[in-house]
Amino acid sequence: MKGKVKLLTFDATNTLLKLCVSPWKFYANVAEKYGYQIHEDEIKKQFLYTYKNLTKKHPNFGKESILWENWWREIVQGTFEGKIKDNEHIKCIGNKLIQDYKSPKCWFPADGAVDLLEHVKSKCIDIGIVSNFDPRLHEILQSLNLSSYFKFILTSYEIGYSKPDKKIFDSAIEHSKLNLCTDACLHIGDDYEKDYLGATKAGWQAFLVTNNTSGLDVINPLHCFKNLQELKMAIEFQDNFS
CATH class of the missing domain: 1.10.150.720 (Haloacid dehalogenase-like hydrolase)
Structure with missing residues (x-):
């Protein structure tokens, strides 16, 4: 990683949230x-x-x-x-x-999501959501008791830009209300083009969380994780999060 992380954002669907x-x-x-x-x-x-x-x-x-x-x-x-x-x-x-689709009838937190959020929060790192989603995401996160972890929740519909557009990542920095360089920001998601490439082209650091690594040889293996538990174990040993 390039530098100490001060802002960490997550994708929602298939990263922090899973469909029932x-x-x-x-x-x-x-x-x-x-x-x-x-x-x-x-x-x-x-x-x-x-x-x-x-x-x-x-x-x-x-x-x-x-x-x-x-x-x-x-x-x-x-x-x-x-x-x-x-x-x-x-x-x-x-x-x-x-x-x-606003409710826990359809959604649940991904395995390891709460533990990872607690760990990041304990490091006094600001956490946000950057997701291609409609406005229901706020209600979904609230219904799953996850809202309190996030300084902001950005949906593509409300912001007007979808990942991988650089503008949605720029907007995340604005919503953080921190005077940040892009290399102090880390985005975590499951989609190579929308999350990983979108974030890195915006100057951010990025991690990919996916079981499907086919065709992803171009990614640094230290940036790719099978699940959130594996990711949490990795960041516990990185100085960038201490």
Whole structure:
């Protein structure tokens, strides 16, 4: 590492937070409550197709074009297209999914997340969140009793920039209210392009937490960890965190 860390930010999904079940399984469970038996493999195919297309059409959850709630309603509409023809049921399912995905019904802290946050906090290092997410992230973190660890929580929707854009990392430094050089900032995430490359191109230090290391030979092995427990063990022995 290049220097002593004074600001540490985390990605949310698949880094600090994990989904209880896959979206297609959860969507299938909600649809079943309305009387529709749809195999999750069918839902997965249409969910991923709709998500990809809508992300291109309305980037960043529709920040510049539609409300984020309507963005997700279009995801639900596309996911169940041809399978649920009752528009009122589609509307009800969409509203329920939007609400459920704010809660512990859908999310839990990744293994080792709390221990790692406690360790970093004990070093008097400011902690933030930098995530490509809609505004529900605040409620999710609060419902999981994680909010108190963070000096700030930045979502791409609220800031107006998505990782890997340098501007979202610059905004994190502004929100820290610290007079920091970029090399005193460390970002931790699971996505090579959005988290690791995004942070390093912004001048930050970066760690990657992922089980899938295929094609990541270009990363310094000291910057790549399988899980948060492994990461915590590593930083306990680094002077940059003492």
